[in-house]
Amino acid sequence: MRSSKKYDYVIVGGGIVGLSTALKLQEANKKVLILEKEKAVGTHQSGRNSGVLHSGIYYKPNSFKSNLCIRGRELMLEFLNTQKIPYRLEGKIVVDENLEKIDSLYERSKSLEMTGVEILKNSALTDKEPNSKILQGLFVPQAGVVDYKAVTEKMAAVFKKNNGEIDYFQEIVDIADGQDSKLVSSKKETFRGDFLINCAGLFSDKISKLDGLNPKVKIIPFRGEYYEIVNEKSHLLNNMIYPIADPNLPFLGIHLTKTIDGRIEVGPNAVLAFSREGYSWGNFNLVQTIETITYKGMLRLGSKYFKTGIDEMYRSLNKSAFVKEVNKLLPGIQKEDLLPRPAGVRAQAVSETGELLDDFLFEEGDRSLHVLNAPSPAATASLAIGEYIASKVLN
Ligand SMILES: Cc1cc2nc3c(=O)[nH]c(=O)nc-3n(C[C@H](O)[C@H](O)[C@H](O)COP(=O)(O)OP(=O)(O)OC[C@H]3O[C@@H](n4cnc5c(N)ncnc54)[C@H](O)[C@@H]3O)c2cc1C
Structure with a gap:
């Protein structure tokens, strides 16, 4: 025992x-120890994501996600x-077939005092993304x-x-x-902390x-599977095209991201993972899978969204079906233009009633604080999450 x-x-x-929480506590001169089961930091979600700095426009105003994403983006920059x-x-x-959703996001951007957000149509849109098939969208600068991963390191x-x-x-x-x-x-070993x-x-x-603790949620692992477009066609996208995600679904809808290294990431297909760190169909953990599929909340979620x-x-098993979805946003991409890219597994808290917890969730114990739901945009929001946790525990 140490x-x-x-x-x-x-x-x-x-x-x-x-890490963000540790940095914020360190700013208050606290002695902090991080315990990690892997050989390096950022081995799981933090090192296997799309790398997007989110603006905060998507999230319900005044939720943790909205406030911490906006503040977190500022701290991250x-x-x-x-x-x-x-x-x-x-x-x-940002695109959606339902133009009312675009209008309402535009209104939200005004209430959040986000500057430069604009609805683009036809040529204004093709000026930004000449190869896309979209005729109307919201530009979020x-x-x-x-x-x-580099940030975490x-x-x-x-x-x-x-x-x-x-x-x-x-x-x-x-x-x-x-x-x-x-x-x-x-x-x-055993470690001791206040x-x-x-x-x-x-x-x-x-x-x-x-x-x-007896949390009212369980983490359900959803694997996001991605492809990247071959170099010869990476000029087809300038930045990012994102459909509006439905917060009730664990599936985000296929989007396109030009990553920091200039590759175009396409995806995800979101499927239930058969292990909490199940990065491919072959990663199977019997105990974890039984736990997941027998969970009341998962059974309810599964019955509601069985078809989706x-x-x-x-689409995960049939590349042609995937390509068809991609072509709705970006024509001219064929099966052979897509190369597999490492998958990520999202830790999504699901309630016993089968709801996906949309917001971040924190729960206090005796001399403890637990982050029970921190899916996207928690990377963008991380330093604000750290700041929030530090403000709670230092008091
Ligand atoms: C596919 C995908 C795409 C995403 N895209 C974006 C994006 O573009 N922008 C964005 O802002 N967010 C994105 N996110 C979300 C973001 O990556 C996560 O919300 C964030 O990384 C969560 O960080 P974390 O520190 O909570 O979790 P993690 O990075 O998973 O870290 C948890 C750590 O705990 C360790 N651990 C677990 N159990 C134990 C144990 N018993 N003992 C010791 N250590 C343990 C793990 O090894 C791991 O290192 C994405 C997530 C995924 C999965």
């Missing part, structure tokens, strides 16, 4: 949310500039792209430079209450249970 050393805060999870991490801020075009470097500690290969399997402290154990913060992403519900789920699976 109990000779006591930390002010022990954070479980070395993803972008854990400051961090990127200070740390000289490359990013591009060239905007995205605040959106951009970055490499969040830089956060870890800054944290360590300021005497923060990160311990790798420490999978947390037990949490107990000590005298005026939390005892957080891996199979190898306070525990759970930022374990795909395993955050499990960690909260170890701490004696089957469509997504079909």
